[in-house]
Amino acid sequence: MVNIRDLDPSASPLDYYGAELRRLREAAGLKQGQLGEIIFCTGSLIGQIETARKVPTRDFSERVDAALGTGGTFSRLVGLVLRSQLPHWFQPYAEMEAKAAYISTYQAQLVYGLLQTEPYARAVLATGLPDNLDDLVAARMERHRVLHRGRPPMIWAVLDEAVLYRPIGGPEVMRKQLAHLLSFRENRWVRIQVLPFAAGEHASLDGSFTTMRFDDDPDILYTEDLISGHMTANPETVKEAALRYAHLQAAALSVEDSAALIIRVMEERYGHQPEPDQRAVA
16 A cells, blocks of 8 residues: 655655655656665555655665666765654764764773674664664664765774673674774774773773864864763863873773784683784784
C-alpha cells in the first residue's frame, strides 16, 4: 500500500528530505516501488522515508541522487537530517565540531566520539536505552566525515588508561576499537596519548572536557554532565582548561609509548596478536 502523508517541509530536516524525495520521484514519473527497484530497496522503505517515518542513510541518499539525477541534493541534505537526530542539547556542539580547526580532548571513560568504531559507538549509545538507536549510531558515524575533508581539524586526544580496559561491547568490539586507534598512527592530523594509571592524581580528576579552536571565532570549552552538555567561550574558563590540558599532556605517555601500550592491552586483555611489522609509532 502506498504511503501517503502530508508533510510540512519546514517542520524539520527529515520532513524536508521526505517532501523533496516525493516531489522529485513524482517529477521523474516513478512510483515508490519503481524507484525502490532502481536503488535496490523496497517501495515500502521509500514510502517510510517520504513520510518521515524512517531516517535515510548516506548510502541511500547517494543512490537516490544517482537514480534521479539530482546533482547531489540528497547527499547534501542527509548530513542535516542525521545531525537532527542527535539529542537537542548536543546538536550545537556537533555544529561547532564540524567547523573547528583544532580539537583537544581529554576522555576519562570512553574513546572520543570522532575516534569510535561503529560497534563501539553502538554499545555506548545503547546504554541510554534509546528508541532510535540505529539513527543515533548513524548520526555519530556521520560526524566522522569531518576527518575526511580536504583539510580536517587537528585532533589531539588524551585518553585515560581506563578507557583501554573498560570492555565496551565485549572483547571483539574492543579489539577492533583499539586497532582503530592504532590506525591513526599514519594520520598527520590525529595524535593520541594515554594518561597512565601511574600518573596518579592529575589535572582533570573532575572528568572529561574538550576544547575547540577556530580560524575566526573564539575558542570554546565543552563539558558534559549526566544528561546534557555545556559550552562556554569565557576567556578565563578556556584559559584554565588550556592550562589543565597542558598538564595532562605532560603527564601522559608519549604518542609512541601510548601506541605501544595500546598494542600491549590488545595482546594481553583482548587476545590480539599484532603482525610482525606492526609499528608502535605515530
